[in-house]
Amino acid sequence: MLLVVPGPDPEPWPTLGPQICDLIEDRAIYGPGSLQGEPYEIDPEFRAFIHRAFEVFPKGHPWEGRRRFKRVGLSVRKGLAKTEKQALLAFCELHPEGPTRFDGWDASGNPVGRPVNSPYIPMLAVSVEQVEELAYGALKYIVEEGPDADLFDSTLDRIVRLNDHGRADGKAVALSNNPGSRDGARTTMNCFDEPHRLYLPRQLKAHQTMDANLPKRPLDDPWSLYVGTAGQPGQGSVAEEIHIEATQIAEGKIQRPDLFYLYRTDDDPERDLSDKDERIRAIAEATGPIGEFGPGQFDEIASKWDRPGADGPYLERVWLNRWKRQGDQAFDMKKIKPGLCRSGERIPKGGFITLGFDGARFRDATALVATSIDTGLQELLGLWERPDDDDLEDDGWEVNEAEVTAAVEDAMTRYAVWKMYADPPHWTETVGSWAAKWPDRVEEWWTARVKPMAYTLREYREAIDSGSITFGGEHSHEDFVRHLGNAGRKELKIVDDEGKPLDVLQKQDGRADLKFDAAMASVLSWKACLDARKSGARPPRPVGMPRRIY
Incomplete structure (x- = not known):
């Protein structure tokens, strides 16, 4: 199955694509691999992709000659040299003769390209090592071993384009997820390699910073290129957001999109992969x-x-x-996002709710989640995450206990709370103080009890399957969904009453960076909600004002 958005128009758009293809086949070579060093030959699908990616607005349009698409995405399976394709398009952007910008019309009415002035091309990946091994490494090989090697000066972290006097006239740089170091850069082309791996807060911030740099050079018509493979649904990765947007374009929900996206997959639901x-x-x-x-x-x-x-x-x-x-992902995020997501919806003040609390004081995160007993709507009321900073010492951060207690007090005041189920490890004394203050509402619920936890998790999944639970919130919504997607599962050696293996939550593949405490708090809050419904709990009667009887 091939998804191409936007779809073809009745009348083809003008494009610089043919000139881009000519440059690649005339001056570029294959990167590292079986064909390395040989002249590059463009396959038909990549040629069509280039033609669409470099479409420009036609004659007479207010934006005549400007790029139609400010963002371009290519998503194909592993092993199809997609990283090399990104390097080739970056090569065209960097090349002193690269026809990547509009420079007028020829006698036949076709657009003519010119090189961009002083190109700046940051190439972002999860780590500098990954950039050097993937897109940046391929680009470095292409410029060093190709026929135009004398036009560039390359090192391990930057490739400089040289002008006629041998001076720097633009560059491509290897960039990891450090947004601050590139804030203020005057970018002409962003390259995002394997964007499905960009999902941590610092990585999303790096992407946001790089995207915000594009409008700084409006005369140079800057753009972004995303090349990678499908990721895990629910992680909130850069690739997932692009893919969701492309799906909305295909459904006609976005008018005049500035994203061009090609996605090739096999999605036959009848396919029997056991054969x-x-x-x-x-x-x-x-x-x-x-x-x-x-x-x-x-x-x-x-x-x-x-x-x-x-x-x-x-x-x-x-x-x-x-x-x-x-x-080993705990929840089916395709059911949660977007089907059960209610971004912007909040539990009203005075609502009859249950609370779930889980977390670690020094590592990972701590979270407080509310569930409306009446509707099943959940909301993340508080989240305290250890910063994703590689230079931070393990013992250099601690959750602010006063902030957490203040959030609990606010919830107890704002809502009619039936019960709060709190996992006490790491917060034993604090949970004890809450129980003393609200003795009828705060209960310890130990998630380390394997069998009760496994059955509680099964109930939670049943709620997702039936649509009985939804996920709301405003500013906290994306963090909530991210934690749900981060949660992993550990299969147990015990089975349920139907003979199916039970499981509990754990980190995916031992990934310390995948925090899921909000997911655990969500499970506890839902368990309390079910217990409230089973017991026939009702919200307390409002205290009425005294009135005189005559």
């Missing part, structure tokens, strides 16, 4: 017309599903480019 022949057909569909790079390649990829312990969802994600939750 190897079906897997081979799925891989062929996700690959597209370019086909196998060598005899038996698809068969070799399909064999990965047969290995003991193979993670099927992971294989579907990387080889079929499906948005699939990882095998």
